[in-house]
Amino acid sequence: MRLSRIASLAVAVVLVAACSSGAAPGGAPSGSGGAAKTGADIIIGSPISLTGSTSNEGNLSKQGYDMWLSWINEQGGITVDGVKHKVQIKYEDDQSKPDLSAQLMQKLISEGHAQFILGPYGSPATASDAVIAEKNQIPMVEANGAAEAIFNKGYKYTFGVLSPAKKYLAGVIDMAATLTPKPTTVAILSADDNFSVEVAQGVVDYAPTKGMKVVFDQKYPNGSTDVSSLVAQAKATNPDILMNSGHLAEAIAINKAAKDLGLDAKILAYSVGPSTPQFIKALGKDADYVYDGSQWTPQVKYTPSFYLGEADYVKAYKTMFKTQDDPDYHVAESTAACLALQKAIENASSLDPAKVRDALAKLDVMTFFGQIKFDSRGLNIYKPMVVEQIQNGEHHTVYPPDVADKKPEYPTPPWSQR
Amino acid sequence: MRRRVLGVVAVAAVALFALLPLLSTDQARSAGLPQILDRSQLRELTTISMFVVLTSAWNIIGGLAGYPSFGNVVFFGLGAYATAVLTDPEHGHLPLVVGLLASPLVPAVAAVVIGFPLLRLRGHYFSIATLGISIAFGEVINNLDVLGGATGLFPPIIRNDLLFYYLMFFAAALTVAVTWWITRSRLGYGLVAIRENEEAAAVLGVDTTRYKIIAFVIAAVLTGLAGGIFAQWNSFINRENVFPVDYSVQMILMAVIGGAGSITGPVVGAVGLEALIQLLAGGSGVYTQILLGALLAVTVIFLPRGVIDFVVGRSRLTLAHFRRSLRETSV
Secondary structure: OHHHHHHHHHHHHHHHHHHHHOOOOOOOOOOOOOOOOEEEEEEEEEEEOOOOOOHHHHHHHHHHHHHHHHHHHHOOOEEEOOEEEEEEEEEEEOOOOHHHHHHHHHHHHHOOOOOEEEOOOOHHHHHHHHHHHHHHOOOEEEOOOOOHHHHHOOOOOEEEOOOOHHHOOHHHHHHHHOOOOOOOEEEEEEEOOHHHHHHHHHHHHHHHHHOOEEEEEEEEOOOOOOOHHHHHHHHHOOOOEEEEEOOHHHHHHHHHHHHHOOOOOOEEEEOOOOOOHHHHHHHHHHHOOOEEEEOOOOOOOOOOOOOOOHHHHHHHHHHHOOOOOOOOHHHHHHHHHHHHHHHHHHHHOOOOHHHHHHHHHHOEEEEOOEEEEOOOOOEOOOOOOEEEEEEOOEEEEEEOOOOOOOOOOOOOOOHHHO | OHHHHHHHHHHHHHHHHHHHHHHHOHHHHHOOOOOOOOHHHHHHHHHHHHHHHHHHHHHHHHHHOOOOOOOOHHHHHHHHHHHHHHHOOOOOOOOHHHHHHHHHHHHHHHHHHHHHHHOOOOHHHHHHHHHHHHHHHHHHHHOOHHHOOOOOEOOOOOOOHHHHHHHHHHHHHHHHHHHHHHHOOHHHHHHHHHHHOHHHHHHOOOOHHHHHHHHHHHHHHHHHHHHHHHHHHHOOEOHHHHOOHHHHHHHHHHHHHHOOOOOHHHHHHHHHHHHHHHHHOOOOOOHHHHHHHHHHHHHHHHOOOOHHHHHOOOOOOOHHHHHHHHHHHOO
């Protein structure tokens, strides 16, 4: 009896030791794949939210990564200095928790022997993981953390392929400036999470440079759908443009409140929400005329220098995941992160993290997602945000004109005449 | 005899925690010593030490005084923000030492201010009030632009992870030492008296309000210190990672599972549970969380007084004991 108790304590100690001795198998790169000129696998790690509050977006990001993974391995892998290396992506589920994301990223590097990192979902996790990238001097290419603050800290190893948060609704302002009669006043309602606040700040900073005045600028608690009093206050300022930087549920609530209260803006624009099928399902005809800023749409027309074009990408997505849905921008931007990393490795002709990092800093390629080029902070400010509008229950790209498939239907008719 | 063996095991475990991380350094590697720990495992050990601090500190107010705070994370968050606002280059830009010295002070003041009204409440009312306060603080800080607002704060990166491990290990050792001291002091006897019967304690001359506030402040100081170390170690904080309600719940679970009210119980609970959480983390399965939940339920049902009670021999692994446990824990 006595012994068994001591033994159970010993088990507890062993448990700790087991945790520290690393339960994960080493996963060291295996040797050649048989054929000549084939090197060891390149191992890429990604801590991503497969469960928890952002599991939906996390799984979309993983789809984007997996799209590229299957394509690159069909090509025989990444060519480094004449030698082909197949690629493995190791995922760890960070449960949508930023601190766990950092822990798992360290695990991927130390125990999974990840040579490069593809980013997690969301700005808080990306901020935590950027620190790990710095500490380990391992490049991280990320596609799902748009908060600009991450890139203003002098970090050297984090690169974001997506347009920064402040640009999310700037495209709508640009578009509005070209329309007649030109709208002149903007009201914006913003959720209070770091991403949404930056989106709103972008509008407040940018609108005046296009001759528009921000007449209303208020925050509400993230996730709140009780917005009618805020919408009523916004209506009192009689804005030409009503904007929301928030999330799907809030965008739906604001659109409903705008109808109920008769807020007749010429432009209704939301940062997140209208691009998803759920928005149209929830609002039906009331979803028409609504604009949103999007990183990418299936209609955009860029001329990629490698990988697939838009049409082939959409087709490959539908085949691979056996779905009728178009890939949304989370999927596309995640694939774009992989493309940036691939090109940088090829350009560096090396798997050395520091050399690949330098190649990322110098990268300038055109992809189906748009141009990928980083400023000195590691931020892709060269790709424009596109503007989508829902017309007759369908998504169309309406701005910028060179990638658009339709003209904006403007102005939005008053609710009483719809 | 058994106490002696247990003592030896405990000392060995502490020595292991104190010395093993040294082997993870580059110096150790170049000296040809075995590389037992990598950076990931060092990080896991740091997190485990952090939860030893949080759980043992919670034990002072929740276990000894019997006031189950559901909002202790507020002290963690305040400590983290105190340090970060002082060391963030865009704010204070002061050295780490200054930041760490501030991390216990701000939570201490907050504990006095919060404690005066809240420690008059008991049981569920106290729990709910502390939970509310911790959420409210997070919301307020999230909307204060001077504290980085929703973006958060970014203390400069210090690459020496070993330093942060030892800081956290020191904080853990300090917390256990303080708990040990309390249980042998007048304060400790007073707190236990309050837990068992507050009216009786007051009648016997225990200044209950003062004792409770002292316990609350001590818990806040230690929790805040861990928050300060975390902020600098993680180099990024915002509401989401330093005011998570999860942490408040985790502290309580760890203390209860280990054995609330004792010195070693919360330590065993924190080490065991956090090691398990780290072990199960990652992969791509949703089942790990279900498994963890089931394990917690089973432990609480069969070992209501905590694992430590079982280890030192007051509980027994017999059917009769299980039946009694079920009787005690079911309403």
